Amino acid sequence: MRTEQAAPxxxxxxxLAVVVTLALPxxxxxxxxxxxxxxxxxxxxxxxxxxxxxLVGAVVFLAGVRGRTDRTTAAGISLALGVVALLVALLxxxxxxxxxxxxxxxxxxxxxxxxxxxxxxxxxxxxAAYARAVL
Numbered sequence: 449m450r451t452e453q454a455a456p457x458x459x460x461x462x463x464l465a466v467v468v469t470l471a472l473p474x475x476x477x478x479x480x481x482x483x484x485x486x487x488x489x490x491x492x493x494x495x496x497x498x499x500x501x502x503l504v505g506a507v508v509f510l511a512g513v514r515g516r517t518d519r520t521t522a523a524g525i526s527l528a529l530g531v532v533a534l535l536v537a538l539l540x541x542x543x544x545x546x547x548x549x550x551x552x553x554x555x556x557x558x559x560x561x562x563x564x565x566x567x568x569x570x571x572x573x574x575x576a577a578y579a580r581a582v583l
Contacts, residue, residue, distance in 0.1 A: 452519075455578035456509040459526060462570030463506035466533075469567045470499055473557060491543035493536055498568060501533035505571055512578070523579035530572030537568040 473484055488495045505526055512522025541561040 459574035527575035
């Protein structure tokens with residue numbers, strides 16, 4: 449498969465992985481609603497901005513692949529969205545307090561914010577490969 453096709457596919461998968469990773473605590477532990485709300489709202493923007501940017505990124509990748517948008521434009525926009533999403537995820541991960549998390553019954557939630565950052569990093573990496581392939 450050519451990089452021109454593989455990179456946006458990886459970007460779309462990365463965007464969807466961000467959505468799944470962010471939804472996982474809500475799906476696994478139903479009784480954590482209030483604590484998770486404070487956890488996700490931490491920082492200046494909260495992690496909702498990452499979710500929004502990932503969803504928009506998936507649409508941009510798809511628009512470039514399906515020819516709805518010029519490939520170079522889609523690659524540039526997806527790269528900018530991916531970098532901003534990664535920066536917001538990092539800012540959220542650094543500023544998210546672990547204080548409300550100590551009452552959670554699962555230890556994986558302590559590392560969850562870093563899983564979000566790692567999955568979000570796939571988006572700008574795929575977008576950079578896409579931009580390189582179409583330019």
